[in-house]
Amino acid sequence: MKKYVLFDHDGVLVDTETWYFRAGQRALAEVGVTLDQGQYLLDMTQGLGTWARARTAGVDEPTIDRLRVARDRYYQEYLRTEDIEIDGVADALAELSRHVRLAVVTTAKRADVELIHEHRHLLEVMEFVLVREDYERAKPYPEPYLAGLRRFGATAEQTLVVEDSARGLQSAVAAGIDCAVVHHPFTAGQDLSQATYRIGGLAELKDVVLGC
Incomplete structure (x- = not known):
């Protein structure tokens, strides 16, 4: 025992995993980067996260910092409104x-x-x-x-x-x-x-x- x-x-x-992903997906869409769920899950197993694809696409760090704030805001919006x-x-x-x-x-x-x-x-x-x-x-x-x-x-x-x-x-x-x-x-x-x-x-x- x-x-x-x-x-x-x-x-x-x-049940928040999906909403965290969608918040990041929504933020990245603002700069024209598509966040694929399968790639996101693969990145996560390697200790990476939402911004790995953005960096690969050439998004600079100041922009990522701005998008991170947006992601966090979207995520908290989902936490308040969605069934989790x-x-x-x-x-x-x-x-x-x-x-x-x-x-x-x-x-x-x-x-x-x-x-x-x-x-x-x-x-x-x-x-x-x-x-x-x-x-x-x-x-x-x-x-x-x-x-x-x-x-x-x-x-x-x-x-x-x-x-x-x-x-x-x-x-x-x-x-x-x-x-x-x-x-x-x-x-x-x-x-x-x-x-x-x-x-x-x-x-x-x-x-x-x-x-x-």
Whole structure:
């Protein structure tokens, strides 16, 4: 049995992955750059993001800085107006919290996490939330999950990571932590073969945790 669970945030607790992509796509369209979803997902596994295609297309850094502000504004607009709930998450977390200690490790910015959870209660069962500002090297580097282990005072063997993307999975594997990948249609086509477990939703996680 595991004693600690470190959750990714976007795509695991809330359905925000698509909206983040669309916000970047919308911003890049302003300078005539098309952001292809397949290429974007491939770039993400290599530690790149929205702006990799822009740089390839010759967009300069001052323009990218301006587009980043626009992307963030569009994304927060979507967070306020779109349905980002994932069915069953709240109940699954409540049940898990009776058996193991829970926390969040995300590459999301603090401002976005705070906006998402302003009127939600999912984080009440979490002992801490680590966001992008809390470490220098984001996923797929191991630093985020190693920081989670230190915060808990846990070993990798005692801990399970829950992810939905290849980038997050790579981070967990690099940190030496078992990883359960939950199905999400946005990232389902990525190489997730290194996952220790594959689950359809968080409702299945209790059996994984207790059976480890």
